[in-house]
Amino acid sequence: MRKKIHFRKKIITWQIVLFAIFVAALFPLINRTVHRIVRDTLEENTSNLIDAIDDAFSEKEMIELLKQQEFFSFYRMSILNDKGELIYDSHLSRLLGSNFEALTPTKHPEVEEALKEGIGYAISYSNLFKGRFAYVAERFTFRGKTYILRTAFPFAQLQELIHNFELGFLFFSFLVLLFFNTIIWFIFSRFTRPISTIIEAVAPYQRGEMEEIPEITLPSKAAPDDEFTRLAQTLNSLSGRIKEQITSITAERNEKEAILQSLGEGVIAVDGEMRIRYINSIGSKMLGMPRRELLGEEFPSGRGKVSEPLIERARQLLITCSEQEAILTDSLALGEEKKVYIDLIAAPKGKGSGAIIVLQDKSSHYKVLEMGKDFVANASHELRTPITIIKGFAETLQDMPEMSREMLDEITEKIVRNCERMDNLVKNLLTLADIENIPESRFKDCDLVTLAENCRHMLRSVYTGAQVDIEKTEEEMTISADGDILELAVINLLDNAAKYSKAPAHITIRLSSLKDDEAKIEISDKGMGIPPEDLENIFGRFYTVDKTHSRRLGGAGLGLSIVKNIIDKHEGLISATSTLGEGTTFTIILPRTRHSRS
Ligand SMILES: Nc1ncnc2c1ncn2[C@@H]1O[C@H](COP(=O)(O)OP(=O)(O)OP(=O)(O)O)[C@@H](O)[C@H]1O
Ligand SMILES: [Mg+2]
Structure with missing residues (x-):
């Protein structure tokens, strides 16, 4: 439904009010004008009567001529002499016969005025005829003598005439008002149609039925440069800007929301x-x-x-x-x-x-701090043990300068072993720190088959009796890696496999390719195995299943954490499965190409 334009109603109301004020102001003027016209008509009629009678030869004939005029007019007509005495009266003579002459002359204001000014007009009450009359008196000269012709018209009839005229005026005014209002209504309907179009176009957005303020299109008839077309254009450009602002605010809000969420x-x-x-x-x-x-x-x-x-x-x-x-x-x-x-x-x-x-x-932060504390405690403990041993033996040497050759050999051998242990420990700690800082440039193509063969060779130089089998699905398996540290990881696993097996150890290295561009390295032994409850901790720093056993074998529990760090650095995964007394298998999965180059 078309929305009502209220200002159209307002204009019509105002127009009616102004018109009513105008009519009310005009009314007395109209009344006066009508009176004036009536008076002029009466005066003219009186003058005409004078013209009709003043051709007579005698006063008597003049009265006769006036009597003849009675057939043509319905006025009361009287003739008075210059003293105001009644000579003839159309109605009185009919009423009183010739006796009217006996009437005492009365002073009539119109007659007085006519004697002075030539013409007089008055409205007054007639006791004789019981009613108000409009009187016109005009002075004229007949045969050298001055007379007054006085006409009287019933005021009630006059008033009715005026009243009818006024009614006619009001009716006419009403018609004019109706006419103009109808025209104004239609003109405004036409003029305000673009406003309705604009309101209707925007309404669905206002009601929340639309997401955006729609484009306002005015009818093609609309003049390109009129105010409404310009208003529509302004609203369109405004809505365009609002749309842009909303989009940017929404984007900004989403961005902030995403930042806060992340x-x-x-x-x-x-x-x-x-x-x-x-x-x-x-x-x-x-x-x-x-x-x-x-x-x-x-x-x-x-x-x-x-x-x-x-x-x-x-x-x-x-x-x-x-x-x-x-x-x-x-x-x-x-x-x-x-x-x-x-x-x-x-x-x-x-x-x-x-x-x-x-x-x-901040839990992880505190955990790191705790771990740091643990790490320092573990590292110092691991270093203090060989230092204490070395110190003890050195003091023995000092106290017993003349000890036997065998005893000296035994003590020096123990000092050397503990020095090696310390050296090994420091080396491992440095390696751990180094892994964190390996530059990307050290990642190059590296053949896993060659790497495994090198590692086997190195292991057998220490564990001469160890048997290491290499099983491979391909002759060459190239991956992107830092060959030196990957070799260190495999050596550490082989070293563990040999160390925690009864000699001669039996170890298998299995190399295979996985889908998704991945390579798998499995290192299995037939050694003592790891208890299930320890499996999830063995990659932790300084973690050993059996401290004394490991220490006897020269280990400090850093090997597997180094391996884990190396595999992490290669964006790979490492896991272990083990059965106590039967053996352990470490599985490494490595991507063949590097994903992140950070
Ligand atoms: N192949 C394996 N068989 C049985 N136990 C193993 C094997 N590999 C590791 N472990 C257990 O896991 C523990 C952690 O191994 P890790 O290599 O980190 O330390 P380590 O060998 O004791 O000392 P390090 O490697 O620092 O000389 C070992 O102490 C051992 O108890
Ligand atoms: Mg080890």
Whole structure:
């Protein structure tokens, strides 16, 4: 349905009001004008009567001529002399016969005026005829004498005439008003049609039925440079700009949302009434409540929740930071055995509009610190053991300068072995640190078959009796790797396989290709095996299944962590399966080409 244009109604109403004021103002003027016309007509008629009678030869004939005129007019006609005495009266003579002459002359204002001015006019009440009359008196000269011809017209008839005229005027005015209003209505309907078109075009957007403000197209008849066309063009360009702004704001919002979502920290924004305006998924996870339950709601109380202390601390921090308008920080540890460390930073949004809180899970940071502490403790312990032994033997040598040759050989042999152990340990620690910093340039094409053969050769130079079989599906298996450190990883695995097997060790290296451009290296032995509970820890630094056994064999538990680091550096995977007393298999899967070149 076409929307009603209210200002069209307003204009019509105003027009009616103004027209009514105009008519009301004009009415007295019309009334006066009509009176004037009537008076002029009466005066003219009187003059005509004078013209008709003043050709007579005598006063008597004049009266006769006037009597003849009675047939043509319905006026009351009288003739008076210059003293105001009645000589003849059409109605009185009919009423009173010739006795009217006996009537005392009365002073009539119109007669007085006519005697003075030549013509007089008055409206007055006639006692004789019981009614109001309009009188016209005109002076004329007949045969050297002055007379007055007086005509009287019933005022009621005159008034009716005027009234009819006024009614006619009002009716005519109404017709004019109707005519103009109809024309104005149609003209405005035509003029305001473009406005209706604009309103109708925008309405679906206003009602939320459309996503965007639609393009406004005016009818082709519309003049290209009129105000409505320009208005439509302005709205179109405006809506275009709004659209652009909305798109950029939406993109910006999505971008910010994506950034906030991808953060490792929980972010929560509250308004002045502590209602949650924004929360990212990490934030909701940390509070232990679904995001949709939190958005738009008041900050939860957290009673009965696992994360209750965190919720309460966050709530307190938000309130205090909003009140004090200052950035506040806090931290807390949750849980008993497995502790979760959380840092809280609250910042006010300003002017009582709420605050933002960032929740950082610092558990891994603390874990790294713990690991660092462990690492230093382990490393110093591993170094102190051989140092203590060396020191002990050196003191023995000092105290017993004359010891036997055999004993001296035994002691020096032990000192050398412990020095080697220390050297080995330091080397391994340096290797571990080095792996982190291997440059990309060291990754080159490397044949795994050649690498395996080299490793077998190296192992057999130490474990002469060891049997190492190489099983391969291809003659050559090239992958992108740092050959030197990959060799170190395989040697470490072979060394373990030989070390934790009864001599002569029996080891198999299996090389195969996997789909998805991957290579597989399996190293199996028939040694003592690893207990299942230790399997998941063997890649940890300084981890050994049996400390004394390993130490006896010269190991500090760093070999497998070096292997794991090397495989990680090659973007590969390493796993171990083992059966106690039967043997162990280490499986490495490596991509043939490097994915990331960081
Ligand atoms: N093939 C294997 N068979 C049985 N146990 C193994 C085997 N490989 C590793 N282990 C166990 O895993 C532990 C960790 O091995 P890792 O190579 O890290 O240390 P290590 O050999 O003791 O010392 P390092 O390698 O530093 O000289 C070993 O102490 C051993 O108990
Ligand atoms: Mg080892």
